[in-house]
Amino acid sequence: FKVYRCLAVKEFPEDFLFGAAGASYQIEGGWDEDGKGPSMWDTFAHTPGKIKNNDTGDVACDSYHKYKEDVAILKELGFKVYRFSISWPRILPDGTPTKINQAGIDYYLNLIKELKAAGIEPLITLYHWDLPQYLLELGGWLNPRLADYFGDFARICYENFGEYVKYWITLNEPGTTCTQGYEYGTHAPGLKLPGEGVHQCTYVSLLAHAKAYRIYEKEFKEKQGGKVTLNVACSWYYTATDSDLDKEAQQRILDFYCGVYAQPIFKGNWPQIMIDRIANRSKLEGYSFSRLPEFTQEEIDYINGTADFLSLNMYTSSIVNYLDDQPIGTPSIWNDLGVAGTVNSSWPTSASSWLFSDPPGIRYLLNYLSKTYNPPAIFITENGWSDLGDLDDQGRLAYWKGYLTNILDAIVEDGINVIGYTAWSLLDNFEWAEGYSQRFGMVQVDFDDANRTRTLKSSAKWYKEVVASRQIVD
Ligand code: PNW
Numbered sequence: 001f002k003v004y005r006c007l008a009v010k011e012f013p014e015d016f017l018f019g020a021a022g023a024s025y026q027i028e029g030g031w032d033e034d035g036k037g038p039s040m041w042d043t044f045a046h047t048p049g050k051i052k053n054n055d056t057g058d059v060a061c062d063s064y065h066k067y068k069e070d071v072a073i074l075k076e077l078g079f080k081v082y083r084f085s086i087s088w089p090r091i092l093p094d095g096t097p098t099k100i101n102q103a104g105i106d107y108y109l110n111l112i113k114e115l116k117a118a119g120i121e122p123l124i125t126l127y128h129w130d131l132p133q134y135l136l137e138l139g140g141w142l143n144p145r146l147a148d149y150f151g152d153f154a155r156i157c158y159e160n161f162g163e164y165v166k167y168w169i170t171l172n173e174p175g176t177t178c179t180q181g182y183e184y185g186t187h188a189p190g191l192k193l194p195g196e197g198v199h200q201c202t203y204v205s206l207l208a209h210a211k212a213y214r215i216y217e218k219e220f221k222e223k224q225g226g227k228v229t230l231n232v233a234c235s236w237y238y239t240a241t242d243s244d245l246d247k248e249a250q251q252r253i254l255d256f257y258c259g260v261y262a263q264p265i266f267k268g269n270w271p272q273i274m275i276d277r278i279a280n281r282s283k284l285e286g287y288s289f290s291r292l293p294e295f296t297q298e299e300i301d302y303i304n305g306t307a308d309f310l311s312l313n314m315y316t317s318s319i320v321n322y323l324d325d326q327p328i329g330t331p332s333i334w335n336d337l338g339v340a341g342t343v344n345s346s347w348p349t350s351a352s353s354w355l356f357s358d359p360p361g362i363r364y365l366l367n368y369l370s371k372t373y374n375p376p377a378i379f380i381t382e383n384g385w386s387d388l389g390d391l392d393d394q395g396r397l398a399y400w401k402g403y404l405t406n407i408l409d410a411i412v413e414d415g416i417n418v419i420g421y422t423a424w425s426l427l428d429n430f431e432w433a434e435g436y437s438q439r440f441g442m443v444q445v446d447f448d449d450a451n452r453t454r455t456l457k458s459s460a461k462w463y464k465e466v467v468a469s470r471q472i473v474d
Helices: 002-007 040-045 063-076 102-117 133-137 146-164 174-184 197-219 244-266 272-284 297-303 333-337 360-373 394-412 458-469
Strands: 017-021 081-085 121-127 167-171 227-229 231-233 236-239 310-313 317-322 339-342 378-382 418-424 443-445 454-456
Touching (some): 017 121, 017 378, 040 133, 063 454, 146 167, 146 197, 167 197, 167 231, 174 197, 174 244, 197 227, 197 297, 236 360, 244 272, 244 297, 244 339, 244 360, 272 333, 310 360, 360 378
Parallel strands (some): 017 418, 081 121, 121 167, 167 227, 231 310, 310 378, 378 418
Antiparallel strands (some): 317 339
16 A cells, blocks of 8 residues: 555545636736726726836727637636636726626626636636726725625626525725735835735725625525635745744734635634734834724624635745834834845745745645634635746746645645645736736737737647646656
Protein backbone atom coordinates (compact mmCIF):
# COMPACT_ATOMS: atom_id res chain seq x y z
CA PHE A 1 0.00 0.00 0.00
CA LYS A 2 2.81 2.35 0.91
CA VAL A 3 4.53 1.78 -2.40
CA TYR A 4 1.27 2.32 -4.23
CA ARG A 5 0.76 5.59 -2.38
CA CYS A 6 4.19 6.83 -3.35
CA LEU A 7 3.69 6.01 -6.97
CA ALA A 8 0.10 7.15 -7.25
CA VAL A 9 -0.28 10.46 -8.99
CA LYS A 10 -2.21 12.96 -6.91
CA GLU A 11 -5.47 14.12 -8.41
CA PHE A 12 -7.90 16.93 -7.79
CA PRO A 13 -11.35 15.66 -6.76
CA GLU A 14 -13.67 14.73 -9.60
CA ASP A 15 -16.11 17.55 -8.87
CA PHE A 16 -13.38 20.20 -8.38
CA LEU A 17 -14.44 23.45 -10.05
CA PHE A 18 -11.61 24.64 -12.28
CA GLY A 19 -12.01 27.90 -14.13
CA ALA A 20 -10.93 31.50 -14.50
CA ALA A 21 -12.00 34.92 -13.26
CA GLY A 22 -12.54 38.47 -14.45
CA ALA A 23 -14.41 41.62 -13.40
CA SER A 24 -16.83 43.99 -15.13
CA TYR A 25 -14.86 47.23 -15.22
CA GLN A 26 -11.65 45.42 -16.15
CA ILE A 27 -13.05 43.66 -19.24
CA GLU A 28 -16.46 44.88 -20.38
CA GLY A 29 -15.99 48.32 -21.90
CA GLY A 30 -19.30 49.74 -23.15
CA TRP A 31 -18.91 52.23 -20.33
CA ASP A 32 -21.83 54.45 -21.40
CA GLU A 33 -23.76 52.12 -23.69
CA ASP A 34 -27.41 51.11 -23.64
CA GLY A 35 -28.32 53.11 -20.55
CA LYS A 36 -25.41 52.28 -18.27
CA GLY A 37 -24.68 54.99 -15.68
CA PRO A 38 -21.18 56.12 -14.67
CA SER A 39 -19.29 54.35 -11.92
CA MET A 40 -16.64 55.83 -9.64
CA TRP A 41 -14.05 54.00 -11.75
CA ASP A 42 -15.28 55.75 -14.92
CA THR A 43 -14.87 59.06 -13.14
CA PHE A 44 -11.49 58.17 -11.67
CA ALA A 45 -10.04 56.80 -14.92
CA HIS A 46 -11.32 59.85 -16.83
CA THR A 47 -9.41 62.12 -14.47
CA PRO A 48 -5.99 62.83 -16.03
CA GLY A 49 -3.04 61.57 -14.01
CA LYS A 50 -4.85 58.92 -11.99
CA ILE A 51 -4.04 55.89 -14.20
CA LYS A 52 -0.77 54.93 -15.83
CA ASN A 53 -0.71 56.31 -19.41
CA ASN A 54 -4.19 57.71 -18.69
CA ASP A 55 -5.61 54.35 -19.73
CA THR A 56 -9.33 53.76 -19.11
CA GLY A 57 -11.80 50.88 -19.10
CA ASP A 58 -13.99 52.62 -21.73
CA VAL A 59 -13.47 49.74 -24.17
CA ALA A 60 -11.18 47.37 -22.25
CA CYS A 61 -11.53 43.84 -23.73
CA ASP A 62 -14.90 44.84 -25.20
CA SER A 63 -16.49 41.85 -23.49
CA TYR A 64 -19.76 43.79 -23.48
CA HIS A 65 -19.90 42.90 -27.18
CA LYS A 66 -17.60 39.88 -27.28
CA TYR A 67 -18.93 37.76 -24.41
CA LYS A 68 -19.79 34.92 -26.79
CA GLU A 69 -16.18 34.73 -27.85
CA ASP A 70 -15.13 34.69 -24.18
CA VAL A 71 -17.47 31.81 -23.44
CA ALA A 72 -16.21 29.91 -26.50
CA ILE A 73 -12.68 30.21 -25.10
CA LEU A 74 -13.80 29.02 -21.66
CA LYS A 75 -15.43 26.04 -23.33
CA GLU A 76 -12.41 25.25 -25.44
CA LEU A 77 -10.31 25.25 -22.27
CA GLY A 78 -12.71 22.76 -20.66
CA PHE A 79 -13.55 25.01 -17.68
CA LYS A 80 -16.29 24.12 -15.24
CA VAL A 81 -16.80 27.61 -13.79
CA TYR A 82 -16.43 31.27 -14.78
CA ARG A 83 -16.18 34.00 -12.19
CA PHE A 84 -17.39 37.41 -13.39
CA SER A 85 -18.87 40.49 -11.75
CA ILE A 86 -21.95 42.57 -12.37
CA SER A 87 -21.59 46.26 -13.08
CA TRP A 88 -24.00 47.85 -10.60
CA PRO A 89 -24.55 51.01 -12.72
CA ARG A 90 -25.21 48.90 -15.83
CA ILE A 91 -28.27 47.55 -14.02
CA LEU A 92 -29.12 50.55 -11.83
CA PRO A 93 -27.73 53.63 -13.61
CA ASP A 94 -27.60 55.77 -10.46
CA GLY A 95 -27.34 52.84 -8.07
CA THR A 96 -30.85 53.23 -6.66
CA PRO A 97 -33.74 50.91 -7.52
CA THR A 98 -35.74 53.81 -8.99
CA LYS A 99 -34.61 53.01 -12.55
CA ILE A 100 -33.83 49.49 -13.71
CA ASN A 101 -31.94 49.27 -16.99
CA GLN A 102 -33.35 46.24 -18.81
CA ALA A 103 -30.49 46.25 -21.34
CA GLY A 104 -28.08 45.68 -18.47
CA ILE A 105 -30.12 42.78 -17.10
CA ASP A 106 -30.29 41.29 -20.59
CA TYR A 107 -26.52 41.46 -21.03
CA TYR A 108 -25.91 39.32 -17.94
CA LEU A 109 -28.82 36.98 -18.73
CA ASN A 110 -27.34 36.37 -22.17
CA LEU A 111 -23.91 35.75 -20.69
CA ILE A 112 -25.32 33.34 -18.10
CA LYS A 113 -27.33 31.44 -20.72
CA GLU A 114 -24.30 31.21 -22.99
CA LEU A 115 -22.29 29.79 -20.07
CA LYS A 116 -24.98 27.31 -19.11
CA ALA A 117 -25.26 26.10 -22.71
CA ALA A 118 -21.50 25.44 -22.61
CA GLY A 119 -21.84 23.52 -19.33
CA ILE A 120 -20.07 26.25 -17.34
CA GLU A 121 -21.21 27.28 -13.87
CA PRO A 122 -21.44 31.07 -13.28
CA LEU A 123 -19.82 32.31 -10.07
CA ILE A 124 -21.06 35.85 -9.68
CA THR A 125 -19.43 38.70 -7.81
CA LEU A 126 -22.09 41.33 -7.15
CA TYR A 127 -19.56 44.11 -6.66
CA HIS A 128 -16.01 44.34 -7.97
CA TRP A 129 -15.29 48.03 -7.28
CA ASP A 130 -17.44 49.88 -9.87
CA LEU A 131 -19.68 51.80 -7.47
CA PRO A 132 -22.36 53.97 -9.13
CA GLN A 133 -21.07 57.55 -9.16
CA TYR A 134 -24.26 58.89 -7.58
CA LEU A 135 -23.81 56.62 -4.56
CA LEU A 136 -20.24 57.82 -4.24
CA GLU A 137 -21.59 61.35 -4.05
CA LEU A 138 -23.93 60.20 -1.28
CA GLY A 139 -20.84 59.25 0.71
CA GLY A 140 -19.77 55.97 -0.91
CA TRP A 141 -18.19 53.43 1.40
CA LEU A 142 -18.12 55.92 4.27
CA ASN A 143 -21.92 56.10 4.43
CA PRO A 144 -23.54 53.27 6.45
CA ARG A 145 -26.69 53.71 4.34
CA LEU A 146 -24.74 52.21 1.44
CA ALA A 147 -25.58 48.84 3.00
CA ASP A 148 -29.26 49.46 2.23
CA TYR A 149 -28.58 50.52 -1.36
CA PHE A 150 -26.39 47.45 -1.84
CA GLY A 151 -29.12 45.25 -0.41
CA ASP A 152 -31.62 46.58 -2.95
CA PHE A 153 -29.15 45.99 -5.78
CA ALA A 154 -28.41 42.47 -4.55
CA ARG A 155 -32.12 41.64 -4.37
CA ILE A 156 -32.61 42.74 -7.99
CA CYS A 157 -29.72 40.47 -9.03
CA TYR A 158 -31.06 37.48 -7.09
CA GLU A 159 -34.52 38.05 -8.61
CA ASN A 160 -33.22 38.22 -12.16
CA PHE A 161 -30.29 35.78 -12.18
CA GLY A 162 -30.72 33.66 -9.06
CA GLU A 163 -32.36 30.65 -10.68
CA TYR A 164 -29.14 30.05 -12.64
CA VAL A 165 -26.58 30.78 -9.94
CA LYS A 166 -25.22 28.47 -7.22
CA TYR A 167 -22.32 30.65 -5.99
CA TRP A 168 -22.49 34.33 -5.10
CA ILE A 169 -19.78 36.63 -3.78
CA THR A 170 -21.14 39.90 -2.39
CA LEU A 171 -18.05 42.16 -2.40
CA ASN A 172 -14.65 41.56 -3.98
CA GLU A 173 -11.74 42.38 -1.68
CA PRO A 174 -13.22 45.27 0.29
CA GLY A 175 -9.82 45.45 1.99
CA THR A 176 -8.23 46.62 -1.27
CA THR A 177 -10.89 49.30 -1.88
CA CYS A 178 -10.69 50.53 1.69
CA THR A 179 -6.89 50.85 1.74
CA GLN A 180 -6.22 51.88 -1.87
CA GLY A 181 -9.38 54.00 -2.25
CA TYR A 182 -9.72 55.57 1.21
CA GLU A 183 -6.26 55.49 2.84
CA TYR A 184 -3.74 55.93 -0.02
CA GLY A 185 -6.00 57.36 -2.73
CA THR A 186 -4.45 55.24 -5.49
CA HIS A 187 -7.77 53.61 -6.45
CA ALA A 188 -11.21 55.16 -6.89
CA PRO A 189 -12.51 57.25 -5.25
CA GLY A 190 -8.95 58.50 -4.67
CA LEU A 191 -9.41 59.70 -1.09
CA LYS A 192 -6.50 60.05 1.30
CA LEU A 193 -8.03 59.75 4.76
CA PRO A 194 -5.33 57.83 6.59
CA GLY A 195 -6.31 55.90 9.66
CA GLU A 196 -9.94 56.97 9.37
CA GLY A 197 -11.40 56.32 5.91
CA VAL A 198 -10.04 52.80 5.79
CA HIS A 199 -11.71 51.69 9.03
CA GLN A 200 -15.05 53.35 8.30
CA CYS A 201 -15.02 51.79 4.80
CA THR A 202 -14.32 48.36 6.29
CA TYR A 203 -17.20 48.77 8.73
CA VAL A 204 -19.64 49.81 5.99
CA SER A 205 -18.43 47.00 3.71
CA LEU A 206 -19.19 44.40 6.35
CA LEU A 207 -22.66 45.86 6.93
CA ALA A 208 -23.34 45.85 3.18
CA HIS A 209 -22.13 42.29 2.76
CA ALA A 210 -24.25 41.09 5.66
CA LYS A 211 -27.31 42.88 4.31
CA ALA A 212 -26.97 41.14 0.94
CA TYR A 213 -26.37 37.79 2.65
CA ARG A 214 -29.40 38.12 4.93
CA ILE A 215 -31.66 39.13 2.02
CA TYR A 216 -30.66 36.00 0.14
CA GLU A 217 -31.06 33.84 3.21
CA LYS A 218 -34.54 35.15 3.96
CA GLU A 219 -36.02 35.66 0.52
CA PHE A 220 -34.21 33.38 -1.94
CA LYS A 221 -32.22 30.60 -0.36
CA GLU A 222 -35.04 28.11 0.02
CA LYS A 223 -36.11 28.43 -3.59
CA GLN A 224 -32.76 28.98 -5.30
CA GLY A 225 -30.47 26.94 -3.05
CA GLY A 226 -27.31 28.94 -3.74
CA LYS A 227 -24.38 29.77 -1.49
CA VAL A 228 -23.32 33.31 -0.63
CA THR A 229 -20.12 34.69 0.81
CA LEU A 230 -17.77 37.66 1.12
CA ASN A 231 -14.43 37.62 -0.67
CA VAL A 232 -11.30 37.87 1.46
CA ALA A 233 -7.84 38.67 0.08
CA CYS A 234 -4.86 37.48 2.11
CA SER A 235 -1.21 36.81 1.62
CA TRP A 236 0.92 34.43 3.65
CA TYR A 237 3.25 36.05 6.17
CA TYR A 238 6.41 34.37 7.44
CA THR A 239 8.18 35.59 10.56
CA ALA A 240 11.64 37.10 10.07
CA THR A 241 12.92 35.26 13.17
CA ASP A 242 11.53 32.84 15.73
CA SER A 243 11.26 35.59 18.34
CA ASP A 244 7.99 36.10 20.19
CA LEU A 245 7.84 39.66 18.95
CA ASP A 246 8.03 38.59 15.30
CA LYS A 247 5.36 35.98 15.98
CA GLU A 248 3.24 38.77 17.42
CA ALA A 249 3.85 40.80 14.24
CA GLN A 250 2.72 37.83 12.14
CA GLN A 251 -0.49 37.47 14.13
CA ARG A 252 -1.14 41.21 13.90
CA ILE A 253 -0.82 41.36 10.14
CA LEU A 254 -2.91 38.21 9.66
CA ASP A 255 -5.60 39.82 11.79
CA PHE A 256 -5.39 43.26 10.15
CA TYR A 257 -5.61 41.85 6.61
CA CYS A 258 -7.40 38.47 6.80
CA GLY A 259 -9.05 38.42 10.20
CA VAL A 260 -10.54 41.87 9.75
CA TYR A 261 -13.05 40.29 7.33
CA ALA A 262 -12.85 36.58 8.18
CA GLN A 263 -13.44 36.95 11.91
CA PRO A 264 -16.65 39.07 11.74
CA ILE A 265 -18.25 36.67 9.24
CA PHE A 266 -17.07 33.35 10.72
CA LYS A 267 -16.77 34.08 14.46
CA GLY A 268 -18.19 37.52 15.21
CA ASN A 269 -16.65 40.98 15.82
CA TRP A 270 -13.23 42.39 14.87
CA PRO A 271 -10.06 40.59 15.93
CA GLN A 272 -9.26 41.68 19.49
CA ILE A 273 -5.76 42.78 18.45
CA MET A 274 -7.29 45.40 16.13
CA ILE A 275 -9.80 46.58 18.70
CA ASP A 276 -7.08 47.04 21.33
CA ARG A 277 -4.39 48.62 19.17
CA ILE A 278 -6.61 51.10 17.37
CA ALA A 279 -8.49 52.09 20.53
CA ASN A 280 -5.21 52.65 22.35
CA ARG A 281 -3.62 54.72 19.60
CA SER A 282 -6.82 56.73 19.10
CA LYS A 283 -6.81 57.61 22.79
CA LEU A 284 -3.16 58.71 22.68
CA GLU A 285 -4.00 60.82 19.64
CA GLY A 286 -6.63 62.66 21.66
CA TYR A 287 -9.82 61.02 20.36
CA SER A 288 -12.62 60.21 22.79
CA PHE A 289 -13.53 57.19 20.62
CA SER A 290 -11.73 54.55 18.59
CA ARG A 291 -11.09 55.22 14.91
CA LEU A 292 -12.14 51.58 14.43
CA PRO A 293 -15.95 51.77 14.56
CA GLU A 294 -17.34 49.69 17.38
CA PHE A 295 -19.99 47.13 16.42
CA THR A 296 -23.15 46.91 18.50
CA GLN A 297 -24.03 43.40 19.72
CA GLU A 298 -26.86 43.43 17.20
CA GLU A 299 -24.42 44.16 14.37
CA ILE A 300 -22.04 41.47 15.56
CA ASP A 301 -24.84 38.89 15.45
CA TYR A 302 -26.14 40.17 12.11
CA ILE A 303 -22.71 39.82 10.46
CA ASN A 304 -21.64 36.60 12.18
CA GLY A 305 -22.49 33.51 10.14
CA THR A 306 -22.79 35.24 6.78
CA ALA A 307 -20.42 32.99 4.80
CA ASP A 308 -21.51 29.68 3.27
CA PHE A 309 -17.94 29.13 2.08
CA LEU A 310 -14.68 31.07 2.12
CA SER A 311 -13.80 32.92 -1.10
CA LEU A 312 -10.06 33.51 -1.04
CA ASN A 313 -7.94 35.69 -3.30
CA MET A 314 -4.30 34.81 -2.74
CA TYR A 315 -1.28 35.95 -4.72
CA THR A 316 1.88 36.28 -2.72
CA SER A 317 3.84 36.11 0.54
CA SER A 318 6.02 38.35 2.64
CA ILE A 319 8.27 38.15 5.68
CA VAL A 320 7.34 40.29 8.65
CA ASN A 321 9.02 41.62 11.71
CA TYR A 322 7.85 43.52 14.73
CA LEU A 323 8.11 47.29 14.81
CA ASP A 324 8.24 49.22 18.03
CA ASP A 325 5.19 51.41 18.39
CA GLN A 326 5.31 54.31 15.98
CA PRO A 327 5.28 57.80 17.45
CA ILE A 328 1.87 59.35 17.94
CA GLY A 329 1.11 61.81 15.17
CA THR A 330 -0.95 61.49 12.02
CA PRO A 331 -3.04 58.32 12.21
CA SER A 332 -2.50 55.64 9.57
CA ILE A 333 -3.26 51.98 9.17
CA TRP A 334 0.48 51.22 9.03
CA ASN A 335 0.99 52.84 12.38
CA ASP A 336 -2.06 51.04 13.73
CA LEU A 337 -0.53 47.79 12.50
CA GLY A 338 3.10 48.32 13.49
CA VAL A 339 4.72 45.65 11.33
CA ALA A 340 7.52 45.85 8.76
CA GLY A 341 7.67 43.56 5.77
CA THR A 342 10.23 42.33 3.29
CA VAL A 343 10.51 39.50 0.76
CA ASN A 344 12.91 36.66 0.08
CA SER A 345 15.35 37.64 -2.66
CA SER A 346 14.99 34.18 -4.20
CA TRP A 347 11.28 34.66 -4.93
CA PRO A 348 10.64 35.34 -8.64
CA THR A 349 9.43 38.88 -9.37
CA SER A 350 6.47 39.79 -11.59
CA ALA A 351 5.53 42.98 -13.44
CA SER A 352 3.70 44.15 -10.27
CA SER A 353 5.78 45.61 -7.46
CA TRP A 354 3.80 43.73 -4.78
CA LEU A 355 3.69 40.30 -6.43
CA PHE A 356 6.33 37.61 -5.79
CA SER A 357 6.05 33.89 -6.39
CA ASP A 358 6.18 31.75 -3.25
CA PRO A 359 4.07 28.64 -3.95
CA PRO A 360 4.35 27.03 -0.47
CA GLY A 361 2.74 30.17 0.98
CA ILE A 362 -0.69 29.15 -0.27
CA ARG A 363 -0.51 25.80 1.50
CA TYR A 364 0.46 27.52 4.77
CA LEU A 365 -2.35 30.02 4.36
CA LEU A 366 -4.96 27.36 3.57
CA ASN A 367 -3.93 25.48 6.71
CA TYR A 368 -4.02 28.64 8.81
CA LEU A 369 -7.44 29.78 7.57
CA SER A 370 -8.91 26.35 7.86
CA LYS A 371 -7.68 25.93 11.43
CA THR A 372 -8.60 29.47 12.52
CA TYR A 373 -12.03 29.90 10.93
CA ASN A 374 -13.10 26.35 10.10
CA PRO A 375 -15.01 27.36 6.94
CA PRO A 376 -17.30 24.69 5.44
CA ALA A 377 -15.39 24.94 2.14
CA ILE A 378 -12.76 27.12 0.50
CA PHE A 379 -13.00 28.42 -3.06
CA ILE A 380 -9.82 30.04 -4.37
CA THR A 381 -11.36 32.80 -6.44
CA GLU A 382 -8.15 34.57 -7.55
CA ASN A 383 -4.51 33.59 -7.92
CA GLY A 384 -2.34 34.85 -10.75
CA TRP A 385 0.79 36.42 -12.15
CA SER A 386 1.58 39.59 -14.08
CA ASP A 387 4.08 40.11 -16.88
CA LEU A 388 4.37 42.33 -19.95
CA GLY A 389 2.13 40.19 -22.15
CA ASP A 390 4.27 37.61 -23.98
CA LEU A 391 2.44 34.70 -25.60
CA ASP A 392 5.05 32.29 -24.30
CA ASP A 393 4.39 33.17 -20.66
CA GLN A 394 6.64 30.67 -18.91
CA GLY A 395 6.73 32.76 -15.72
CA ARG A 396 2.95 32.54 -15.34
CA LEU A 397 2.96 28.83 -16.17
CA ALA A 398 5.60 28.15 -13.50
CA TYR A 399 3.69 30.28 -10.98
CA TRP A 400 0.41 28.43 -11.51
CA LYS A 401 2.18 25.08 -11.53
CA GLY A 402 3.79 25.83 -8.17
CA TYR A 403 0.61 27.18 -6.56
CA LEU A 404 -1.64 24.42 -7.91
CA THR A 405 0.83 21.78 -6.69
CA ASN A 406 0.60 23.24 -3.20
CA ILE A 407 -3.19 23.51 -3.36
CA LEU A 408 -3.35 19.86 -4.36
CA ASP A 409 -1.12 18.96 -1.41
CA ALA A 410 -3.38 20.96 0.89
CA ILE A 411 -6.32 18.90 -0.36
CA VAL A 412 -4.70 15.47 -0.51
CA GLU A 413 -2.13 15.62 2.31
CA ASP A 414 -3.73 18.09 4.71
CA GLY A 415 -7.38 17.21 4.09
CA ILE A 416 -8.51 20.77 3.43
CA ASN A 417 -11.82 21.12 1.62
CA VAL A 418 -10.86 23.29 -1.35
CA ILE A 419 -13.72 23.02 -3.84
CA GLY A 420 -12.67 25.26 -6.71
CA TYR A 421 -10.07 27.49 -8.29
CA THR A 422 -10.65 30.40 -10.66
CA ALA A 423 -7.32 31.66 -11.95
CA TRP A 424 -6.85 35.40 -12.31
CA SER A 425 -7.34 36.08 -15.10
CA LEU A 426 -8.96 34.71 -18.22
CA LEU A 427 -8.06 37.78 -20.30
CA ASP A 428 -5.41 40.46 -20.22
CA ASN A 429 -7.38 43.39 -18.86
CA PHE A 430 -7.47 46.84 -17.26
CA GLU A 431 -5.23 46.46 -14.20
CA TRP A 432 -6.68 49.40 -12.20
CA ALA A 433 -4.12 52.15 -11.52
CA GLU A 434 -1.61 50.30 -13.72
CA GLY A 435 -3.86 50.45 -16.77
CA TYR A 436 -2.80 48.01 -19.48
CA SER A 437 0.88 48.07 -18.49
CA GLN A 438 0.62 44.87 -16.45
CA ARG A 439 -0.92 41.75 -17.94
CA PHE A 440 -2.56 38.97 -15.93
CA GLY A 441 -4.33 37.00 -18.69
CA MET A 442 -3.88 33.39 -19.80
CA VAL A 443 -5.34 34.79 -22.99
CA GLN A 444 -3.64 37.70 -24.71
CA VAL A 445 -5.82 40.60 -25.83
CA ASP A 446 -4.53 42.94 -28.54
CA PHE A 447 -5.53 46.36 -27.23
CA ASP A 448 -4.18 48.09 -30.36
CA ASP A 449 -6.65 46.19 -32.51
CA ALA A 450 -10.26 47.40 -32.64
CA ASN A 451 -11.26 43.73 -32.69
CA ARG A 452 -9.50 43.08 -29.38
CA THR A 453 -8.21 39.81 -30.85
CA ARG A 454 -7.77 37.06 -28.24
CA THR A 455 -4.93 34.52 -28.44
CA LEU A 456 -4.18 31.66 -26.04
CA LYS A 457 -0.86 31.89 -24.23
CA SER A 458 1.33 28.92 -23.24
CA SER A 459 -0.09 28.99 -19.70
CA ALA A 460 -3.66 28.54 -20.99
CA LYS A 461 -2.65 25.50 -23.02
CA TRP A 462 -0.91 24.02 -19.99
CA TYR A 463 -3.81 24.81 -17.64
CA LYS A 464 -6.23 23.16 -20.08
CA GLU A 465 -4.29 19.89 -19.63
CA VAL A 466 -4.44 20.23 -15.86
CA VAL A 467 -8.20 20.75 -15.98
CA ALA A 468 -8.70 17.77 -18.32
CA SER A 469 -6.51 15.37 -16.32
CA ARG A 470 -7.10 16.84 -12.82
CA GLN A 471 -3.37 16.38 -12.33
CA ILE A 472 -0.38 18.68 -12.35
CA VAL A 473 1.13 18.06 -15.77
CA ASP A 474 4.64 18.95 -16.96
C1 PNW B 1 -6.93 41.72 -7.03
N1 PNW B 1 -2.20 41.69 -2.63
O1 PNW B 1 -6.40 42.69 -6.17
C2 PNW B 1 -8.21 42.23 -7.68
O2 PNW B 1 -9.36 41.58 -7.17
C3 PNW B 1 -8.21 42.17 -9.17
O3 PNW B 1 -9.23 42.97 -9.72
C4 PNW B 1 -6.84 42.59 -9.69
O4 PNW B 1 -6.81 42.76 -11.07
C5 PNW B 1 -5.87 41.52 -9.23
O5 PNW B 1 -5.91 41.30 -7.84
C6 PNW B 1 -4.43 41.81 -9.63
O6 PNW B 1 -3.96 42.96 -9.00
C7 PNW B 1 -5.34 42.39 -5.32
O7 PNW B 1 -1.48 42.63 -2.25
C8 PNW B 1 -4.47 43.41 -4.96
O8 PNW B 1 -1.93 40.53 -2.21
C9 PNW B 1 -3.43 43.19 -4.09
C10 PNW B 1 -3.24 41.93 -3.53
C11 PNW B 1 -4.10 40.90 -3.87
C12 PNW B 1 -5.13 41.13 -4.78
